[in-house]
Amino acid sequence: MNATGLITEYNPFHNGHLYHLNQAKSIDPDAVIIVLMSGNWVQRGTPAIVDKWQRADIALRSGADLVFELPFYFAVQPGDIFAQGAIRLLNDLSINRLVFGSEHPNTDFIELAEQSVLLDGDESFTNKNATYASNFANALQKETGFKLDQANDILAFSYAKAIYQQKLMDKIEIKPIKRISSDYHQSYIDTDSKISSATAIRRALSEGKDVSNLTPMHDLEYTDYEKKYFDLLKYRLITDNIGQIRSVYQVNEGIDFY
Template identity: 40%
Template sequence: MKAVGVIVEYNPFHNGHKYHLDETKRKTNPDCTIAVMSGNFLQRGEPALVSKWARTKMALEAGIDLVIELPYAFATQKAENFANGAISLLSALHCEEVCFGSENGTIDDFTSTVSFMKKNQQAYDHTTRQYLKEGYSYPKSASLAYSSLANHDTYVDLSKPNNILGYHYVKAIHDQKSSLKAETIMRTSAGYHDERFSHESIASATSIRKALFSAERDIKEIQNYLPQSTTKWLSAYFEEYKLFHRWEEYFTLLKYKLLTSSPSELANIYEAEEGIENRLLAFISESTSFQDFMEKIKTKRYTWTRLQRLCVHILTNTTKDQLKKINENPVATYIRLLGMSQKGQRFLNHVKKDVEIPILSKATGFSDDLFTLDQKAAQTYLAIFPEPLRTQLLRQEYAKPPIRFNEEQQIYL
């Protein structure tokens, strides 16, 4: 059976994702489509809008056959680590192809760019350090260094967010000596960071979340940008829990954590560099919201995304030592199943005897360094709920089996 993989957050699943999924299937003609999906916290350092279980249902009803979780240690890191973890999972499952969205849209350009960067790594690293000394953030320094070396008519524009991820997917395939074949599909209509609606049916997840968090809009007003299944599960989640997850819901926890931590304790947290912990402590007392706090601590050198990721790691108490060990060998050590269609189950039955890492249907009784961080992430994500709901949801986190979906009858088994 031929499987194609997509690497996603689905926060939430929207029409742009549906376009990418349909085009992926058209281009690769797979027997099974696998989504490697981030869990409780995301690459930009944000809590997922709704639970991974609700997002899994959105994915299954949209046509994904198998949903597996990208562990916290990869999901909340920069593009290189994010890509390494995701590609290692698809490779472990003997997936044949991976298809990603990009602003470029031509896979040969990504392959050429990876080759170019390998030949020019020393010059690239030197130039990046020079820009860092001038006070630019690392992403900006890296982008400027690349622009000074590469001809964008020949190579991929690495100032674009999806191109950056795509480059690291192709690089991870090369570095891991994976047999995966990469394909790409050009993004359409809405940019990754767009905050406004500019198309009648396609919008970025950023603009959709912004609308959801606005007091002037409700789900009905953004339903043109979402498949019906997404609208259904967003509505059901809000009706049951009376919230969507966002940083403001966690600000009290973050404030408590910062106010009860010493500079030396914070300096041990992953992504705390160059004394940034002192800046956080200097502004937290007077900050009235997460937005207010972020506006106070952001500088030219520290991007909003990096600061958010640092705040996530503070909440989960993820230390430099913990992630240093994982980053030395950035590959997944288990496969956590979140959901599957009947096609997905047939594919698993076909390959499982050849899969060399554990496949977890439930998370009880399993332990390793990666999974320990997933457990802390789950406890943090659910901490905003009152008891006994929090304990009930946490118990489900470990005991809940994969969601099973009959794609022909559109029912859950």
């Protein structure tokens, strides 16, 4: 029996995710649909606005056969580590196909990943005011002609790179599908469409707007976690010394002086 894997956050589950699920099912109607979903904490390091049990329940009621949790360690990491952990786990679950959204679904992401290997750790990255990710994207474009600057393309590339590095090309087929209607980072809902980004839906909820036409989830509520936890973060920044701040995982050079 074949198994199709989806890597998700569902924060919250919306009509775009339902489209993704349906597209995955249409590729191979007889395949088991395995969803690997972030738990109560998501990639930006904030709590999900809906707990993992409700999100897993809506995924199962929308067509998924199994939902597994992506462990916290991987769920809150940058895209490359997020992808490495997700692909390793899905391989352990014996998927033979990965379906994901992409702005450029006709791109051969495996070939792109293979071409990018020589760029890792490239000492020619000279723009010290840019992040490593920006320098890498510029180098990749120079090498391959592909501009890696769209959110879903970046994740697609990360998945392909993880598959390539873990030598799973003969085990896991990748199937990009075209992201429709809204951009991943779109911050406002599209009133002319029934599909909006999770970012836009969360923002609309924070403004007290009705999002019932954008998601099959009911009675959604928004909690401003940034405001809720800011005083705690501020307390730690004021009371911790520089050495303690520097010891926090992924604190970049210079943050300790702000």
